[in-house]
Amino acid sequence: xxxxxxxxxxxxxxxxxxxxxxxxxxxxxxxxxxxxxxxxxxxxxxxxxxxxxxxxxxxxxxxxxxxxxxxxxxxxxx
Numbered sequence: 760x761x762x763x764x765x766x767x768x769x770x771x772x773x774x775x776x777x778x779x780x781x782x783x784x785x786x787x788x789x790x791x792x793x794x795x796x797x798x799x800x801x802x803x804x805x806x807x808x809x810x811x812x813x814x815x816x817x818x819x820x821x822x823x824x825x826x827x828x829x830x831x832x833x834x835x836x837x
Contacts, residue, residue: 760827761812761825762807762822762824762825763823764814765820765821766819766821767799771797771799772799772821775797775798775799776799776801780801783803783832783834783837784834785834785836786832786834787832787834789830789832790831791828792826792827792829793826793827795826796823796824797824798822798824799822800816800817800818800819800820800821801818802836803817803834803837804817804818804834805833805835806833807833808830808831809829809830809831817836
């Protein structure tokens with residue numbers, strides 16, 4: 760169960776930008792996913808730690824979080 764980080768297709772960017780934007784200040788918090796979720800990072804920088812691993816992503820990245828993932832978000836740039 761891994762987090763996938765990649766550049767989005769044009770269609771993915773268009774679809775994601777049609778949704779509401781979620782914002783978060785510099786912080787650290789636990790999170791879990793009941794369903795597979797996707798995100799397009801418009802701004803900011805984040806490191807997510809899970810199962811002894813960590814992945815970092817930022818502006819322009821398309822991120823896929825798998826169903827059942829429990830992790831710790833570390834937001835370093837809002």
